[in-house]
Amino acid sequence: MPAPGKKKQTVRAIAAQVLLQVSARGHSLTRALAAGQQQLASPADSALLQEMCYGSLRWYYRLDVIVSMLLNKPLKQRDQDIFCVLVIGLYQLEFMHVPAHAVVKETVDVVLALRKHWAKGLVNALLREYQRNAEALREQWQQDDEARYAHPAWMIARLAQDWPQHYQTILDANNQRPPMVLRVDLQQTTVAEYQQQLAEQDIKARASEFVDSAVILEQAVNVHELPGFSRGLVSVQDSSAQLAAGLLQLQAGMRVLDACCAPGGKTLHMLQACPSLQLLALDSDGDRLQQVQENLDRAAVDAELLVGDASKPVDWAGDRLFERILVDAPCSGSGVIRRHPDIKLLRSSTDIETLVARQADILAAVWPLLAPGGMLVYSTCSVFRQENEQQVAAFLQHHADARERPINADWGVRCDPGRQVLPGSHGMDGFYYACLEKIN
Ligand SMILES: C[S@@+](CC[C@H](N)C(=O)[O-])C[C@H]1O[C@@H](n2cnc3c(N)ncnc32)[C@H](O)[C@@H]1O
Known part of the structure; x- marks a missing residue:
């Protein structure tokens, strides 16, 4: 529910705020996103907000490089909100495949809602330039390890040092969406029985090959849809x-x-x-x-x-x-x-x-x-x-x-x-x- 008295905002404006809280203020995503969810005009937008926030952070080190390449000069410290709006815009173009005209229009609307009318032309021009030159830009950012792996340089270096044979696989795995994994209480049921209960709810799942209590869902669901969750039959826990x-x-x-x-x-x-x-x-x-x-x-x-x-x-x-x-x-x-x-x-x-x-x-x-x-x-x-x-x-x-x-x-x-x-x-x-x- 939106906090009483707070003005409700569009999902893109809230996503940009969440990103700003994490990137500039050092807040955790969990905390910033929870605050953002309170601001949503429609609870139905919750999944979209989550997708934009998680996705733009997952790819932040790449999107940051691209936005910086497109800007003629860096934005002022007080305009980091515009930077975040641009990152969210690029995320939608690059990873969510939202039609470009919709992204440009919605992103400009966010800038206007932020009362930064001066940035309207900048945002418009930058997103359109990205559309026109995405391939040429790709050749450029692929030369930059932070952008290519979407990780900070120090982490890439440490992983390469610790896991010289595996670090590229690790970096790639870090950028994937994780599965939702359940632990079945084996004192109360079996994995096979629980899979049957899930199937009855049309929830697709498979048993883990390595962990005898683990069930991996094909798609994440709300925990309250899981049979027996409220009485501890099952818990959310990675294998x-x-x-x-x-x-x-x-x-x-x-x-x-x-x-x-x-x-x-x-x-x-x-x-x-x-x-x-x-x-x-x-x-x-x-x-x-x-x-x-x-x-x-x-x-x-x-x-x-x-x-x-x-x-x-x-x-x-x-x-x-x-x-x-x-x-x-x-x-x-x-x-x-x-x-x-x-x-x-x-x-x-x-x-x-x-x-x-x-x-x-x-x-x-x-x-x-x-x-x-x-x-x-x-x-x-x-x-x-x-x-x-x-x-x-x-x-x-x-x-x-x-x-x-x-x-x-x-x-x-x-x-x-x-x-x-x-x-x-x-x-x-x-x-x-x-x-x-x-x-x-
Ligand atoms: C990785 S989490 C533990 C996860 C937990 N074992 C589980 O399976 O849900 C680490 C925890 O250590 C706690 N912690 C950090 N420093 C601690 C300390 N000096 N003494 C006790 N707990 C500490 C943190 O508050 C955090 O909850």
Whole structure:
């Protein structure tokens, strides 16, 4: 619903605002888009708004180069909104195949609504020039790696360094639309039975070849259309994230710490797979912890939820010991860019150092809470080696009572230590896992 008293705007004007919030103000796409949805005159335009925002961010590094090539001189800082309007216009021409006359007219209308009448001629001329010269421009932008791969230069360089054989495939996978993947609660039903229920609702889906609880939808649907969603029969979770619970080798009654749990996808999976766990679900972000509670309530399962900093157990752990610990660490998200294309704009290379330090702090701090003979699973949704195998290798070097338990699996790539799923391989998100056991 539009916020009361707020003037409703056209979907293109809102898309440009969302893009400005992300590109110039550093807001997340999730947050900016949620605010944008409130402004829509018609809720029916919600999917179109989403498509324009996700798409223009997915291809931002290319569209940015093209707009800059077409402008005779850069726009002033205060006119970055016009830049975003142009990016949205080009996205429609290049990727949505909206007829050019409609794009030009609608884009000019947005400029007028922004009360920037001076830009009317500029927008008109620029979009028409793009139409006339798209092929010649393509030859030019293909020389520019940022435009060609639609990623920032530092990410391309880091991926090329970390994955010299795979980086072009990774970059390409990051630019694809991700599938909607479900996790079926195998305590309540089977994948085949659930597929049957989906078929009865005309929802086309196939089972994953690699993850026994995963169902991949042909097209995304609203979760409320999914049979049994409201009672936890099924959850939305990528196949690679569904691997965590199995790697933990949970057994009835075990004491488990989920050290970075929010929004609770893996917490719920663990509890559904093994309902008698004594699970402490910790996260430093109280708002996100609320989402964990909602997730658990939906499936009517229970855990102890705590707001706390995993790198400071002295504040919350007391004398507890756990037989299993999951550290699903805060990370760059470089494995899930296809789901969060704003990561390309919001992350910088210097963030990685900070994240690596935070991950190391968390790992070192929770290790003493692991009971002898217990196992810790470290995971990230990153593909950068520094956050993954280099992180775990450094940990092993400094902890004589830690030993890697190698993951032998038919998914992912063997690392030393751990195992990496590369984005798009078997249709999965990029994810890293390592299993560490504490020597008795
Ligand atoms: C990758 S997400 C976890 C996803 C979650 N395990 C799931 O499957 O839904 C990382 C989480 O770590 C939390 N976090 C970041 N720093 C933390 C810290 N020092 N202590 C505890 N949680 C932290 C973030 O708030 C975020 O919710």
